Amino acid sequence: MGKKHYIEKMKKNPLTRAVRIDKFTVAALEATLREYLDSHRALQNIPTLRMLTEPIDIIQRRARTLQKSCETD
Numbered sequence: 001m002g003k004k005h006y007i008e009k010m011k012k013n014p015l016t017r018a019v020r021i022d023k024f025t026v027a028a029l030e031a032t033l034r035e036y037l038d039s040h041r042a043l044q045n046i047p048t049l050r051m052l053t054e055p056i057d058i059i060q061r062r063a064r065t066l067q068k069s070c071e072t073d
Contacts, residue, residue, distance in 0.1 A: 010016055035042045043050055
């Protein structure tokens with residue numbers, strides 16, 4: 001998709017190599033997206049999503065624990 005002239009220019013750009021994703025990255029992204037097909041499973045298996053949806057009292061408890069550990073050091 002796109003004009004050949006622009007595609008060739010992009011291929012020659014050094015950033016193309018830096019931002020290209022590999023097979024492992026594609027596989028990891030696919031696995032993560034598959035988790036989202038089942039919302040219950042996604043909440044269990046995706047740590048960031050689980051933390052974003054935690055109840056406020058759990059977050060507050062964790063914050064207090066962290067605060068106490070910082071004060072004793």
